[in-house]
Amino acid sequence: MQQDRIHIRKVLVANRGEIACRVMRTLRRMGIESVAVYSDADAEAQHVLAADEAHWIGPAPATESYLDMARILAVAEQAEVDAIHPGYGFLSENAEFARRCAAANIRLIGPPPEAMEAMASKSRAKAIMGEADVPLVPGYHGDDQTPERLLEHAREIGFPVLLKAALGGGGKGMRLVPQEAEFMDALEACQREARAAFGDDHILIEKYITQPRHVEIQVFADMHDNAVYLFERDCSIQRRHQKVVEEAPAPGLDDATRRAMGEAAVRAARAIGYVGAGTIEFLLSASGEYYFMEMNTRLQVEHPVTEMITGLDLVEWQVRVSEGQPLPQAQEQLTRQGHAIEVRIYAEDTAQGFLPSTGTIEHLHMPAASEYVRIDSGVVAGDEISVYYDPMIAKLIVWGDSREAAIRRMLRALQQCHLAGVATNIGFLRSLIEHSHFQSGAVSTHFIEDHAADLAYDPPQPAAREYILGALLISTLPLAGSGEPWQELSGFQLNDFPAQRVLFEAADGPLAVDLELQGGSVTARCGEETYRLDVRRDGDELDVAGDFNLRVRGYCDGDRVALFTAAGLIRLVRYQYRHAQQDSDSDQHLKAPMNGRVVHIAVTEGQQVAKGDLLVTVEAMKMEHSIRAHKPGRVKAVFHQAGDLVSADAELIELEIDEEE
Ligand code: ADP
Ligand code: ADP
Ligand code: MG
Numbered sequence: 001m002q003q004d005r006i007h008i009r010k011v012l013v014a015n016r017g018e019i020a021c022r023v024m025r026t027l028r029r030m031g032i033e034s035v036a037v038y039s040d041a042d043a044e045a046q047h048v049l050a051a052d053e054a055h056w057i058g059p060a061p062a063t064e065s066y067l068d069m070a071r072i073l074a075v076a077e078q079a080e081v082d083a084i085h086p087g088y089g090f091l092s093e094n095a096e097f098a099r100r101c102a103a104a105n106i107r108l109i110g111p112p113p114e115a116m117e118a119m120a121s122k123s124r125a126k127a128i129m130g131e132a133d134v135p136l137v138p139g140y141h142g143d144d145q146t147p148e149r150l151l152e153h154a155r156e157i158g159f160p161v162l163l164k165a166a167l168g169g170g171g172k173g174m175r176l177v178p179q180e181a182e183f184m185d186a187l188e189a190c191q192r193e194a195r196a197a198f199g200d201d202h203i204l205i206e207k208y209i210t211q212p213r214h215v216e217i218q219v220f221a222d223m224h225d226n227a228v229y230l231f232e233r234d235c236s237i238q239r240r241h242q243k244v245v246e247e248a249p250a251p252g253l254d255d256a257t258r259r260a261m262g263e264a265a266v267r268a269a270r271a272i273g274y275v276g277a278g279t280i281e282f283l284l285s286a287s288g289e290y291y292f293m294e295m296n297t298r299l300q301v302e303h304p305v306t307e308m309i310t311g312l313d314l315v316e317w318q319v320r321v322s323e324g325q326p327l328p329q330a331q332e333q334l335t336r337q338g339h340a341i342e343v344r345i346y347a348e349d350t351a352q353g354f355l356p357s358t359g360t361i362e363h364l365h366m367p368a369a370s371e372y373v374r375i376d377s378g379v380v381a382g383d384e385i386s387v388y389y390d391p392m393i394a395k396l397i398v399w400g401d402s403r404e405a406a407i408r409r410m411l412r413a414l415q416q417c418h419l420a421g422v423a424t425n426i427g428f429l430r431s432l433i434e435h436s437h438f439q440s441g442a443v444s445t446h447f448i449e450d451h452a453a454d455l456a457y458d459p460p461q462p463a464a465r466e467y468i469l470g471a472l473l474i475s476t477l478p479l480a481g482s483g484e485p486w487q488e489l490s491g492f493q494l495n496d497f498p499a500q501r502v503l504f505e506a507a508d509g510p511l512a513v514d515l516e517l518q519g520g521s522v523t524a525r526c527g528e529e530t531y532r533l534d535v536r537r538d539g540d541e542l543d544v545a546g547d548f549n550l551r552v553r554g555y556c557d558g559d560r561v562a563l564f565t566a567a568g569l570i571r572l573v574r575y576q577y578r579h580a581q582q583d584s585d586s587d588q589h590l591k592a593p594m595n596g597r598v599v600h601i602a603v604t605e606g607q608q609v610a611k612g613d614l615l616v617t618v619e620a621m622k623m624e625h626s627i628r629a630h631k632p633g634r635v636k637a638v639f640h641q642a643g644d645l646v647s648a649d650a651e652l653i654e655l656e657i658d659e660e661e
Pocket of ligand 1: 088090169241243300301391392
């Protein structure tokens with residue numbers, strides 16, 4: 001494919017969040033003007049502030065804004081951009097959008113539409129890759145979709161099998177079928193999910209590879225028949241088929257396999273006339289065979305680990321290739337150095353089944369960026385994590401000259417990620433990286449499942465010192481650094497020292513911390529323990545010296561304190577003389593766990609249900625959550641229907657619990 005060379009001076013970034021910010025960073029460095037688009041939910045978002053120009057494109061739901069092709073193209077024409085960068089997600093793999101850009105004479109920074117189409121369906125992609133001599137996961141990816149025929153194919157492949165939506169992505173539309181008896185039900189569920197999420201219920205079947213690793217190859221091709229691979233990334237650490245930790249190089253991968261996979265990936269790219277950045281995903285079996293899984297025809301979320309080990313800027317390469325320039329480097333020139341690890345920081349409550357968490361980020365403090373530590377984020381304190389978009393808050397990427405060094409740096413950096421307001425997986429990520437099997441490189445896509453018990457994050461529990469630190473943060477005493485130095489007050493507080501009692505909720509009732517300002521220091525009492533401390537409070541930072549020495553950051557919001565200790569986040573709640581209402585009627589009244597959309601109602605009024613039966617499926621932030629009966633009973637009322645938007649705690653189902661014998 002040969003296209004004229006152009007000079008890109010202005011680019012519209014058709015995305016939001018961290019990736020929009022990241023793309024604009026490179027554009028700015030290259031002297032290219034950037035144009036942001038934003039929805040109602042994002043009027044003050046970081047990507048809007050980072051751009052040279054910003055345009056409103058519609059209401060919060062992505063279908064009415066970030067996915068509105070006509071609207072985005074209208075803005076692109078009005079702003080007279082030369083090109084559009086689609087980021088990942090949204091329109092990044094949409095061939096129709098690519099065609100419409102071409103028709104409007106705007107370059108889409110991505111592959112040609114034909115290449116997107118070839119890879120859009122996992123079935124078609126597998127057919128093409130088979131022809132190009134790229135090894136495939138054994139399976140069936142044909143057109144015959146009658147359930148009976150599919151079952152026959154599954155039998156031939158041998159159980160367990162994996163059902164996949166041909167148009168699936170983001171870990172959605174996949175079902176593991178351990179044995180034949182479950183096949184038909186799983187097929188139906190998979191087709192329903194595929195129809196709802198991708199508007200198409202074409203299914204393919206793959207042999208389920210046990211204990212594999214996910215190893216993917218970054219490829220790049222230009223318009224002059226050059227194609228190279230930029231080594232691999234290991235993305236085995238996943239939860240529900242969504243990547244959580246990614247690293248490069250893949251631990252323990254030998255050079256021969258690396259080269260073989262790289263060359264297969266380049267063959268794959270050539271087979272479809274690929275241009276730009278792309279990723280070929282492989283499964284690597286325990287015995288070292290690799291199989292093509294799918295190709296992502298865009299920049300990947302985890303591209304920074306490749307940048308860290310190669311020293312390259314992949315967005316710059318994308319722009320250059322789109323301008324019609326040849327690839328900046330040939331295969332022999334590409335080198336890698338050291339080891340990089342990325343973790344995805346999600347707004348989710350890991351203690352509550354990884355439930356996405358929405359709300360305002362009240363407090364956000366990240367480790368300082370350096371040559372070795374990179375933070376790709378699109379939010380600041382005060383921003384909202386809404387139900388409309390992906391729950392990823394930021395990516396934390398570190399580099400070290402060895403894997404051990406990178407791990408050490410990651411643990412330190414995670415300790416310095418301080419976030420309050422929404423629940424996050426930061427504690428869980430720490431347990432993951434600390435795990436001895438992760439540290440030894442024994443990773444597989446089952447890692448999180450297999451080690452669930454070890455990974456269940458136990459938040460550190462407060463002891464007297466933490467309650468004291470919490471009290472010092474809440475305290476209205478004139479501590480040093482807090483604006484009015486205590487010295488000014490000491491003149492009229494001769495014998496009667498300023499003192500304050502703070503009560504916290506503890507496991508067995510209220511717990512008191514007594515603080516007394518005396519001379520230059522604070523006497524703090526909690527239970528049996530008494531400490532004399534010199535305290536300095538500087539904004540959200542406490543500097544404590546004396547009977548113990550500590551520097552911590554904390555955040556107070558009304559009656560709640562978040563204390564960021566070295567062991568992790570500790571939450572304290574001020575005691576309030578209220579009686580926590582025992583929610584015994586939660587068996588009877590089943591509520592939405594968060595803001596979201598009802599996608600499926602599994603029961604009707606009057607129906608008898610058993611304990612554990614599925615009642616309702618609610619979707620939020622690209623994930624489905626099943627609401628199940630806690631106890632056997634009869635459905636008394638169904639309050640919503642599929643498609644309804646519901647807010648957290650909205651009642652969905654009322655059950656009449658069966659009388660217990
Ligand atoms: P995959 O799982 O397909 O290999 P990624 O892990 O890179 O790819 O991303 C999963 C899917 O979710 C992709 O379609 C990606 O574009 C989308 N996605 C992931 N994170 C975000 C985000 N923060 N915002 C928007 N889309 C996202
Ligand atoms: P998506 O488009 O959602 O990214 P993929 O086909 O890339 O879907 O698969 C996502 C993940 O599911 C993989 O990274 C891997 O962990 C797991 N997976 C996919 N296919 C298989 C398989 N045949 N056997 C075992 N695990 C698989
Ligand atoms: Mg994938």
